[in-house]
Amino acid sequence: xxxxxxxxxxxxxxxxxxxxxxxxxxxxxxxxxxxxxxxxxxxxxxxxxxxxxxxxxxxxxxxxxxxxxxxxxxxxxxxxxxxxxxxxxxxxxxxxxxxxxxxxxxxxxxxxxxxxxxxxxxxxxxxxxxxxxxxxxxxxxxxxxxxxxxxxxxxxxxxxxxxxxxxxxxxxxxxxxxxxxxxxxxxxxxxxxxxxxxxxxxxxxxxxxxxxxxxxxxxxxxxxxxxxxxxxxxxxxxxxxxxxxxxxxxx
Amino acid sequence: xxxxxxxxxxxxxxxxxxxxxxxxxxxxxxxxxxxxxxxxxxxxxxxxxxxxxxxxxxxxxxxxxxxxxxxxxxxxxxxxxxxxxxxxxxxxxxxxxxxxxxxxxxxxxxxxxxxxxxxxxxxxxxxxxxxxxxxxxxxxxxxxxxxxxxxxxxxxxxxxxxxxxxxxxxxxxxxxxxxxxxxxxxxxxxxxxxxxxxxxxxxxxxxxxxxxxxxxxxxxxxxx
Numbered sequence: 001x002x003x004x005x006x007x008x009x010x011x012x013x014x015x016x017x018x019x020x021x022x023x024x025x026x027x028x029x030x031x032x033x034x035x036x037x038x039x040x041x042x043x044x045x046x047x048x049x050x051x052x053x054x055x056x057x058x059x060x061x062x063x064x065x066x067x068x069x070x071x072x073x074x075x076x077x078x079x080x081x082x083x084x085x086x087x088x089x090x091x092x093x094x095x096x097x098x099x100x101x102x103x104x105x106x107x108x109x110x111x112x113x114x115x116x117x118x119x120x121x122x123x124x125x126x127x128x129x130x131x132x133x134x135x136x137x138x139x140x141x142x143x144x145x146x147x148x149x150x151x152x153x154x155x156x157x158x159x160x161x162x163x164x165x166x167x168x169x170x171x172x173x174x175x176x177x178x179x180x181x182x183x184x185x186x187x188x189x190x191x192x193x194x195x196x197x198x199x200x201x202x203x204x205x206x207x208x209x210x211x212x213x214x215x216x217x218x219x220x221x222x223x224x225x226x227x228x229x230x231x232x233x234x235x236x237x238x239x240x241x242x243x244x245x246x247x248x249x250x251x
Numbered sequence: 252x253x254x255x256x257x258x259x260x261x262x263x264x265x266x267x268x269x270x271x272x273x274x275x276x277x278x279x280x281x282x283x284x285x286x287x288x289x290x291x292x293x294x295x296x297x298x299x300x301x302x303x304x305x306x307x308x309x310x311x312x313x314x315x316x317x318x319x320x321x322x323x324x325x326x327x328x329x330x331x332x333x334x335x336x337x338x339x340x341x342x343x344x345x346x347x348x349x350x351x352x353x354x355x356x357x358x359x360x361x362x363x364x365x366x367x368x369x370x371x372x373x374x375x376x377x378x379x380x381x382x383x384x385x386x387x388x389x390x391x392x393x394x395x396x397x398x399x400x401x402x403x404x405x406x407x408x409x410x411x412x413x414x415x416x417x418x419x420x421x422x423x424x425x426x427x428x429x430x431x432x433x434x435x436x437x438x439x440x441x442x443x444x445x446x447x448x449x450x451x452x453x454x455x456x457x458x459x460x461x462x463x464x465x466x467x468x469x470x471x472x473x474x475x
Contacts, residue, residue, distance in 0.1 A: 061440040130340055135423060138440045163340045163422030166436070174422065179321045179339040 023050040026227035027072055029063040030055050031079035031214060032169045033104060033141065033186040037247040038077065044243070045234045051227035059167045061138050067092055067219060074222025075231060077101060077214070079168075080140040084217035097218035101235050102249040104212035105187035106144050106204040111176050113200050120202040122182065123154050128161065132174040132183025135164045140212050142171075145184035148208040175199075187248035194246060206250065214249075252449055259426050260434040260450075267342070267430060268410040271349040275357040275406045276399070278350065283358045287365035302355045309352070309415025316348050317420050340422035345430075348420055349410045357406040364398020365391065397469050404465045408458060 030038045035057045042053040056063075060079040067073055067087065076093070078084050081100065087093040108123070110116045122128070134142030142164070149155040163179075165171030168186050175183040187203060190196055216235060222228035234240055241251055253261075286298055304312060319326045320338040327337045338344030368391060376386040392399075414432035421428030423437070431450060438447035 059440060061442065064442065065439065129336070130422070132422070135437065135440075137437065163424060166418060166423070166440070170419070173317070173419075174339075177317055177321045178323050179317060179337065180422075 023052070024225060024227035025052045025054055026074050026222060026225055026231055027054050028056070028075045028077060028231070029067070029071075029073040030057050030077045031060050032057050032167050033079055033188055034077055034102065034214065035169075036188065037102075037244050037249070040243050041235070041240050044239060045231060048234065048239075049227075049230050051230050053227070053231055059138065060140075072221065073219055074225050074228050075216065075218055077216045079104070079212075079214055081213040081215040084215040087217060087219065091220070093217040093219050094223050097232065098215050099232070099236065100213050101216045102214045102244050102251055104141060104144075104214055105206065105248055105250055106141060106148065106209065106212065107185055107187040107190060107201045107248075108182060108204060109175055109185050109190050109196075109199060109201040110182040111178055111199040112181070113198075116182055116200040116202050118202060120152075120204070122202075123149075123152070123158060126157060126161075128181040130163045130174075130180035130183075131158050131161045132163050132165060132171045132180035132185075134168045134171045134184070135166055139165075139167055139171075140214075141168045141184065141186050144204075144209040144212050147210065148184075148204050151208045191248035194248075254446070256425060256429070257431075257434060257446065257450060260429050260431045263342075263426065263428075264411055264430040264432075267345055267349060268407045270346055271353060271410045272357070272403055272406040274346070274350050275353060276403065279354065279357040279361055279402065279406075283361035283365055286358070286362045301358050304352050305355050309413070310419065312348070312352060313416040313419025316351070316416065320344060320347070320420070339420045340424060340428060342427050344420055345417060345428055348416050349413060352413055352416050353406045353409045356409045357402040360398045360401035360405065361395060362398075364395035367398075368394050400469050401465060404461055408461050412454075412458065 028038075028042075038055060038057075042055055046052055056073070060076075060083050063071070063073070063076060063078070064083050064087070067076065068090075076084060076087065081098075084093060084098050088095055088098060108116055108120055110122075116122050123131075133145045136142035136146045146155065149158060163174055163183075165174055165183075168189065171183050172185045172189045174180040175185065184204070187201075190199070190201055216232070218228050218232060244251055282297075282301065286294060286301070317339055318324050320330070321327045322331065322337050330336065330338055335343075338347055372390050372394065373386060376390045381389065412432065413430070414436070417428065417430055418433055418436070421430070421433065423429050423433055431454065435447050435450045435454070438444070438450065
């Protein structure tokens with residue numbers, strides 16, 4: 001063994017001891033709409049506790065199927081409150097560990113500046129070919145969009161113009177590439193530091209649809225993982241809540 | 252068992268695959284002929300472009316098609332100036348995407364068949380004063396029949412099996428862009444596993460039968 005190898009080995013040993021011994025890793029499945037805030041929170045979490053959160057982003061329904069079939073996730077940050085409850089009932093999540101980590105806000109958005117007015121009147125004029133929504137059967141934001149349109153009495157007139165994304169990230173993509181003139185997205189996708197990043201938007205009043213409650217739950221595999229417990233605590237902290245709010249979630 | 256939306260997805264899938272395969276046979280024949288006969292320095296480059304969809308992930312193709320065919324993309328600008336509107340979220344858009352996506356599965360078997368014919372039958376036809384078109388219809392096409400059978404079956408089956416590209420540019424519109432593979436995905440995501448099974452098992456059976464037919468009818472033409 002060469003000297004270089006020995007010194008590499010030695011430095012690895014030192015590194016190994018330098019991190020706190022109790023530092024652990026937690027595998028987290030995160031709803032696609034929560035991608036941006038969670039990346040920030042995970043970095044803060046590691047700084048504050050030394051624990052590492054390994055994140056996977058995707059559709060809640062897909063995560064459910066994967067968890068049922070033995071995926072190695074220890075925590076789920078869902079896009080709804082039904083999936084975590086279902087997992088708990090099926091014995092796949094630690095009972096009593098469920099909590100609401102954020103409440104999503106729906107926005108009608110266009111990539112074109114000035115296209116969507118501050119009151120959403122553009123929907124009534126109907127001068128567009130495509131209105132993008134997330135698949136209401138799969139995505140809570142899509143269901144909320146349909147509920148709001150129903151409440152506004154506009155569902156019948158715009159339904160024929162729906163183009164559906166499989167999740168809210170794809171819906172955003174349809175609008176941002178200009179293929180759909182406008183669409184219902186998560187406010188968190190278009191907001192940065194409390195301001196709309198680009199284009200024009202109408203924040204749909206929360207009274208028009210039932211709240212998009214996003215629940216987190218510790219999965220059975222994460223039951224005895226100290227990093228999972230620490231992440232739960234961290235998500236409930238003021239520091240994390242400030243980050244969550246700055247990305248356009250109500251809480 | 253199968254709902255109305257399932258049947259509509261099946262019908263749409265077969266329409267898409269049929270139109271795509273027909274178009275590909277028409278477009279693919281001259282490309283395959285050129286690739287089989289040319290001594291041009293461009294042969295390698297064109298052959299590589301035709302083969303690209305085999306190796307590229309559908310997400311790449313879907314993403315670029317979405318951007319290119321969108322209102323700000325080059326293809327979108329062209330279709331708009333022709334008064335056709337933009338292609339994403341339309342059946343025509345799916346056809347264009349499928350033609351590109353399934354191109355190698357049609358061109359390569361035909362090209363192989365053309366190459367296997369060699370120079371000799373063409374020279375013989377020429378000495379008998381057959382015109383180039385006559386040679387093509389009376390000599391080349393009959394000799395290349397196994398290649399055409401393989402191309403038709405693979406082009407059709409590959410379009411039926413298309414998912415990622417359709418997902419990215421289709422917009423999941425019933426009767427227009429919601430094909431079987433997307434419908435299965437929706438069933439699975441919505442945890443409707445029973446309905447997903449009916450459609451998914453149907454796909455497995457269909458794909459097996461179509462390939463079985465190909466390999467039984469055409470034992471020599473299985474190269475792609």
